[in-house]
Amino acid sequence: MAKWLDRNVYTQNLIGNKDSPDGKKSSATDQPGLKQMTLKAIDILQARSSDKGWVLMSEAASIDKQMHTLDYDRALGELLELDDTIKATLAHLDALGTLNNTLVIVTADHGHGFDVMGSVDTKYLAAQTTDRSKRGAIGTYQNSGLSQYTDANSETGPMSNSSSHNNTSIRYTNGTFFPANWDPRYTLFSAIGADPDRRENYEVHKDGPRVPAVNITGFPSNDYYFDYKDAxxxxxxxxxxxxxxxxxxxxxxxxxVFARGPCQEMFGECTITSTFFFGMADCLGLARART
Known part of the structure; x- marks a missing residue:
């Protein structure tokens, strides 16, 4: 399925994929998001098993997929969609009258060594002619300044791609907290700790998910270099x-690890992920009795 950023901002990337669910090879331009699918699944489960209880795992899998390809903008969109889904899920459970009887656990199975170290002046970077001079566009510590992912100008919508405004006031877009501007001049200087050869311009990839490294020699087939067209x-x-x-x-x-509801105290510690299973089983009364 398409990523949040492509479904909501760069929607032209959905055209021509011939992936419509009706099998007619048209473009799937109305794909649901994680929030819509999660709330629908809750309604179905509640209708079928409200008397017995139910278990649901809602996974924002593309956070991981986009971090693998160093596409941090799309990973951020997926992460914020997960945050929005959690918020909507809690509100929906509350409206159903079952929030206080529902254990909600939010976690991940691993990280990517990702961090943000400063900001990048992408306009200055693009104007330089050598790799070493382009690195001068990166600002850290007192030179990092503010990024421009937020924009309170009334002329720009919550999904605006305009980079002509320098207003850094925060705009909360429909309560979802997504950036108002995905293509600002001043972006984040970010990276992960283990990566392939690549080119970096620290700009959003407007034409679709990123491909940072490719095989350009053909032999051997697994010898990867940076993809020039990527940046x-x-x-x-x-x-x-x-x-x-x-x-x-x-x-x-x-x-x-975040937990809310019955047995939430069982998840407030540093531990290995396999203990979540046993904690959930214990909370649900599924643990095997001692003999």
Whole structure:
């Protein structure tokens, strides 16, 4: 399925994919999002099993997929969609009168070693002619300044792609907290810790999900180099992974765990992910009795 950023901002990327669910090979331009699918699943489960209880896993899987390809803008869109889904889910459970009887757990199975270190002046970067001079567009510490993903100008809509405004006031768009401007001049200087060769210009990829590294020699077939077309105005960044890796990999970073509802106290500790299963089974009364 298409990513949040393509479904809601760069919708032209949905045209011509011949992936309509009716099998007629037209474009699937009305795909539902995680929030819509989750709320619908809750309604179905509640109608079928409200007397017995039910279990639902709602996964924002494309956060991981987009982090692998270093497409941080699309990963952010997926992450914010998950946040919006959680908010809507809690409100929906409350409206159904079952919120206080429902255990809600939010977590991840791994991280990617991702972090933000400052900001990038993309206009200055594109104007430079050498890789070393392009790196001067990166600002850290006192030189980092503010990014421009928020825009309170009334002439720009909540999904505006305009980069002509410098207003950095926060706009809360329909309560979902998505950026108002996905293509500002000043963007985030961000990266993961283990990655392939690539080019970086720190701009959103408007034409679809990112492909940072490709095989350009044909032999051997698993020898990957940076994809020039991925960031034409950018500069080369040497990767840290073996050359047969064309994507980033997972990291050992801790991930947060949030829990609300019955037995929430059982999940408030640093632990390994397999304990979630046993905690859920214990809370639901599914644990095997001791003999």
């Amino acid at each position: 034409v105005s950018g500069f080369i960044v040497n990767g840290t992974l073996p050359v047969n890796d064309n994507q980033g990999v997972h990291s050992l970073t801790d991930v947060p």
